[in-house]
Amino acid sequence: MPWTVRLEGGPRRVNHAAVAVHEKIFSFGGYCTGDDYKLKRPMDVHVLNTVNYRWNAVKTPDISSPQYYLIPYQRYGHTAVVQNDLVFIWGGRNDEAACNVLFCFDTTNHMWSQPKVCGDIPGARDGHSACVINNCMYVFGGYEEDTDQFSQDVHMLDLKTMEWRHLKIKGEPPSYRDFHSATAIGSYMYIFGGRGNQSGPHHSRDEVYCDQIVFLDTRGQRWHRPSVTGFRPLGRRSHSAFTYKGSLFVFGGFNGILQKHYNDLLRYDPENCRWSVVRPRGHGPCARRRQSCCVIGDRVFLFGGTSPHPDPNLNSANQQRDDYPGLEPIEARLMDHNDLFVLDFAPSLKTISLTNVIKHKLNVEALPESIRFEIRAMTLPNSVTKPLNNAG
Template sequence: MGGTVPYQRYGHTAVEYNGKAYVWGGRNDDYGACNLMHEYDPEKNMWRKVEIDGFIPPSRDGHTAVIWNNQMFVFGGFEEDSQRFSQETYVFDFGSATWREMHTKNTPPLWRDFHTASVIDGVMYIFGGRSDHNGQVGDEHLFHTTQDLYDDTLMALNLTTGVWTKQEIPTDATCRPGGRRSHSTWVYGGKMYMFGGYLGTRNVHYNELYCFDPSTVSWSIIDVRGKYPTARRRHCSVVSNGRVYLFGGTMPNPSTCHPLSSTTVYNGVISPSGLADLSDLHVLDFSPSLKTLAMRKVLIDLKAPSHQMFSSLQYDVPADLRYEMYCQVTPNNVVSVGSTRNDQSG
């Protein structure tokens, strides 16, 4: 890997545009927060710093970024220099390599960090995140109360008109998700899906799968088959060819795990803060093939440990299928480098 490699960080965003990855923001404890843009070209295996003239948003972490109409829209986050939560929207134009602040209309979402943003038909949906009871803070007369505030309101920004609207969901709706931070969302089939997250006021990690349908302005809980990922936060998820790939994150010490989660840690390491760094990979298939369903059925009926997979099926299943099934029940070899992040970092 060559070029100008970004320093190690968390709380940044990474988006794909024209086959390249663009990383912006984030921080670490040695260098602080960043507002540089880095581009990664997978074909050349090369990094470069994107040269930008003019205005650049303040350094931050815990923001979100989405791509729409050849532009990247950044919302929220925690600004390091002013020590404030943000509720501003910034736009980066890939064609001109310039930043601007988007002047929106109506009341924007509360100041926050570690929320999520997803785009459906030119509308950006903001959910969750963490703020402070004193609001954005950053004012010389206000101080952080250290009392987290979690918002469960779903907000939508029309990226063409710049108008914010609150999605009016009945407060007594049985499937309305509660506030949380460090969850993940993705879009499939014109709907937004949400998994995981953490509610600091109750010290609860989640592993439900929610779905928001903008056509009916309603939430629902999706009942999926197979083994659920453990309750977690700080994970990532991406959609490719009808499948969602969910990787990593952190979960609490298994001995104090939330009832909804499993007590098994896959390749997990208990960090000094009592959190386990996860390196497990889960796949959610929206349209599983008959082959996939058949393999899952065999695995369920077999009930054999992964190291006995080949011998158990040696005379019944072709070698290539045995290997696929073996991979489905074998932990990956991604190793977490020793983590010293604390519980407050997202």
């Protein structure tokens, strides 16, 4: 499997949330170092056409439009899940407060709504996870605003009745954590990674990075801890997780104890409870965290995130969002990304040929226009954001 596309110029975003809908990817919110996230302003939405690899921003309604007041405020650490053509945004925060209002974005007409919900609504939080299983959105963990502590609870929103329930799950739950991943495979929700603390639900400087995989059987309402074999990945947070043909894949992330970013690709086989390392061909992403990954067909689209700056003399703005709530901001040499990478699990002969033409910079004048169009799409940078040295 090769990395087939690498393009700059997309939305420069960190800790955003994204979903795939048909042939498009919708990216919601996130932050970019240097921007103001104290004032409430409408969340931005960017759409990637996965045929021509072009990004476009969804136009924000005018302040005089009723739609303007239905849009969630710009945030990070939120989740997005898709049900049919509807995307549900929940949780997240800006630099002032977290949120627990449910928002819905219709991908067919780009209209926002705030569905009326009932039941036991979970408290505002960020750094949680969410996935859809059997028409229900399951939310796990995160950092709760009101209690000022990590969570290990499971909440479920029935997307048909819009009723929230706080589930009482049997078995030993995953430890208190935030910025982990939750991935649905069948009726199971697999939890991996995240940042916890030696003090359990309370935050301090004694971080814990769990390397165990735990899954929730949503039918039996029980946690399970499989005995795994093979390669044992190091604990990490702010990684990406996705499924392909029944396997769970993990990319990147960050371990705060080791102060290490990753760009490895790991595979977990739930049938055999076995981890392995995947080594794609080609030029892949640099080590990073808080990127997004979406799967369409045999292709994985990875974009955004943040990583150590290649120039150690350049400091980004303080990264308070990367530290525990209540602690002083820290100066970090980090760089936010606006790039897009495509990983193809099953490249066609045509795709392999195109990538070799690009790699070896072959003359394309004699090729049909349709082929030259595809080569241009695979190599022409986007123009949603400027290069980093020109960014504000």
